[in-house]
Structure formats: structure tokens, C-alpha cells
Amino acid sequence: MPKKLKILYALQGTGNGHAARALEIIPLLKNFAKVDILISGSQSQVKLNEPIQHTYRGVVFYYSKRGGVNYLKTLFNNSLISLFKELNKVPIRDYDLVINDFEAISAWACKLRKVPIIGLSHQASFLSDKTPRPAKKDWLGELILRYYAPVEKNIGFHFKPYDNFIFPPVIRADIRQAILSNLGHYTVYLPAYADDKLIKILLKIEGVSWQLFSRKAKEEKQEGNVLICPIDAKEFAKSITSSAGLLCSAGFEGPSEALFLGKKLFVVPIKGQYEQYCNAAALNELGVPSLKVLNEQSLEPLRDWLQKEQNIQIDFPDQTKEILEREVFATSKLGT
Incomplete structure (x- = not known):
């Protein structure tokens, strides 16, 4: 043998x-x-x-x-x-x-x-x-x-x-085999930003429910319209498959999963990570919006994204x- x-x-x-x-x-x-x-x-x-x-x-x-x-x-x-x-x-x-x-x-x-x-x-x-x-x-x-x-x-x-x-x-199999729904919330994963900075921005967009996955969180916590969640692969899969869309860094797996699921997508590259700038350029070609930095001046582009439909047909x-x-x-x- x-x-x-x-x-x-x-x-x-x-x-x-x-x-x-x-x-x-x-x-x-x-x-x-x-x-x-x-x-x-x-x-x-x-x-x-x-x-x-x-x-x-x-x-x-x-x-x-x-x-x-x-x-x-x-x-x-x-x-x-x-x-x-x-x-x-x-x-x-x-x-x-x-x-x-x-x-x-x-x-x-x-x-x-x-x-x-x-x-x-x-x-x-x-x-x-x-x-x-x-x-x-x-x-x-x-x-x-x-x-x-x-x-x-x-x-x-x-x-x-x-x-x-x-x-x-x-x-991931969790994503491929998921039953899709839209419960109206938006999933957020921006690990390079401090939680307090993100929450301050997200709280200013009223009438929108956010589920923020945080490296620092040990347990779920609600702050206004923002649910702060510990990072967990299965919980993230559950959140994104039942979401209206994903706001995340311009990595690869997260945006790929959102595109596969047909969810709305908005990306913010991690500053100084050239690979993420390249990913953002590729996503822009597909019709996905992006911002160089997320701050209080980002509110209008985010509100615009929330209000518009995004229909990107792509098969993986x-x-x-x-x-x-x-x-x-x-x-x-x-x-x-």
C-alpha cells in the first residue's frame, strides 16, 4: 500500500x-x-x-x-x-x-x-x-x-x-446552505475601527437597525439602534443571511459572501492595506460603493446607499x- x-x-x-x-x-x-x-x-x-x-x-x-x-x-x-x-x-x-x-x-x-x-x-x-x-x-x-x-x-x-x-x-458551507431572509437589519464588520467611533457614527443614522460584530465584545449588548455582538463565525453567518446588507472592510471573504447571498454591500478599506484598496477597485467595477474612511462626513454616502437598491448578479x-x-x-x- x-x-x-x-x-x-x-x-x-x-x-x-x-x-x-x-x-x-x-x-x-x-x-x-x-x-x-x-x-x-x-x-x-x-x-x-x-x-x-x-x-x-x-x-x-x-x-x-x-x-x-x-x-x-x-x-x-x-x-x-x-x-x-x-x-x-x-x-x-x-x-x-x-x-x-x-x-x-x-x-x-x-x-x-x-x-x-x-x-x-x-x-x-x-x-x-x-x-x-x-x-x-x-x-x-x-x-x-x-x-x-x-x-x-x-x-x-x-x-x-x-x-x-x-x-x-x-x-463557507454555512453560507451556501443557509436559508435566506431579510429581517431589515444591516450587518457591520469593520475590525480596524474602535467600537466607540463606529457606534457614534451608526447612532446618527436613525431608523436603521445595525448588528455590529466587534473584536472587543464578550457578550451581546444593545446601544440605541446598534446591537454589539462578539465575533463568532456561526452568529455572523446567521446575521448576514438574514440581513438587508453588509457594511464591512474591503477584505475578501466578507464581501464575497455578501455578493453570493445577493445582499447589498458597502466597503471601507483598512487604511494602509494596499490589498484592500485593490479589492475596493474590483468591487467598484461590479457596482459596489466604497469610502476611503468612515467618519461623520460619511453619513450622506451611507444614507444614499441605504435608500438605493443594489442588484449585482454574480455566481460563485x-x-x-x-x-x-x-x-x-x-x-x-x-x-x-
Whole structure:
């Protein structure tokens, strides 16, 4: 009997999107191989429900209260020496293949030790010049997207197949199988903004019910027309599937889920995150409105969005298993 392949699935823990995607991909990978998990960073509230064999600090991003990356705090609280120590600790040669969702520690360990690695991420889609960009390109942002987590082969996910290696988003089963309704509330997820700043703005829009998912909240709390909820994948799915729309950052998974569900969508990119500016540009092309920053001057664009219909027809077929079979195993030297 042939030896079963051993795969390391490596992902960032700096946001919820990578973990949400992993929830769908890891069970499928187990049909082909024994799978271990590596996660770097600790800012994700989405639980994987899987044993994690390797945990590293990785690169941790810090945010200001006003919705942007605090670069000084990020710089001074991340040690290059510590990153190199973690890189050398990864038992990368124990694996036949590494599948990487924009995770730097395992990517550079593979590059230095010549271990096969495939990128399976949203960020991989930006290696194509055909993927939408904002009017003003950011050379540093482009360098980060290209070199932060280098791999041998890229498989990207995006809102549209802008290139031949780009595929539809991985949509969670909770979202695909949900029974849709519209109870009139709007779901909010803007993790780079402080709760007090968001609540102050949302309270000014009367007659609208908001469900704000907060990194800081430990339990549900009602404040005027704003219900503040702790982050929980199942509760978020319940909220968005019964909502009138979603107000969120310009990440990838949240907007993808809103588009899949046919919900109204409005995005605010995290200041200083070039990838989110690119996502906002792509969403603008689809007809989704965005703002560079959320403040009291944002009230009119938000009210305008709330009053208008938004009918964006887009289909995200469930191709994840097929993509793994065709793009990962059938084309690799490992076979199945």
C-alpha cells in the first residue's frame, strides 16, 4: 500500500478570512493526504475546529482607532530576529508538500530548504496584472503581495476570473446552505475601527437597525439602534443571511459572501492595506460603493446607499474540490 502523502497547510492568523477559507479546504485535503496545520499570528476569531500542530507569532499588525494600520507600532512590535528563529524552527522537511495561504514563515522556510510549496490564496490573484488595482498603484504594496510569501505555483481566488489561475471565492458551507431572509437589519464588520467611533457614527443614522460584530465584545449588548455582538463565525453567518446588507472592510471573504447571498454591500478599506484598496477597485467595477474612511462626513454616502437598491448578479460555483484535484494534485509531481 503506497504511503499517504503528508501535507502542511499554512495560513495567516492575522484576519478571519484565511481561517474561514481553511474551514472548507482542510477537510477536502484530508481526502488526499494526512494534513497538519501551521498558523502564524493570533488575531483571528474564527476557530478551525482542527488540531493545530504548529503555532508561531509571525507578523502581527496593529491598528489605530481610526481604521488604519499603525505602522510604527507594527514595526516596533515585530522582531526580524524572532521571525528568523521561527523560520528555522519549522520542521518543513517532514512534509511532501506545503499548501500556503499567504503565510510568510512556512513560505520562506520552503524557499530556503527547497520543499515543494503551492500558494492557495486570494493574494495570489494579484500576481496577475489583469487583476484590478486602484488608480494610484503603491509600489511597496505591490512588493509585499509579490514577495511576502513566495511559492512555486500560485492558485488565486477573486471576485472574477481575471486570469487563468484565478478561481471563484471559497464560500463557507454555512453560507451556501443557509436559508435566506431579510429581517431589515444591516450587518457591520469593520475590525480596524474602535467600537466607540463606529457606534457614534451608526447612532446618527436613525431608523436603521445595525448588528455590529466587534473584536472587543464578550457578550451581546444593545446601544440605541446598534446591537454589539462578539465575533463568532456561526452568529455572523446567521446575521448576514438574514440581513438587508453588509457594511464591512474591503477584505475578501466578507464581501464575497455578501455578493453570493445577493445582499447589498458597502466597503471601507483598512487604511494602509494596499490589498484592500485593490479589492475596493474590483468591487467598484461590479457596482459596489466604497469610502476611503468612515467618519461623520460619511453619513450622506451611507444614507444614499441605504435608500438605493443594489442588484449585482454574480455566481460563485462550488469548485474547491475540483480545483484541488486538478490544480494541486493532478499537476504536481506528487500525483494522488
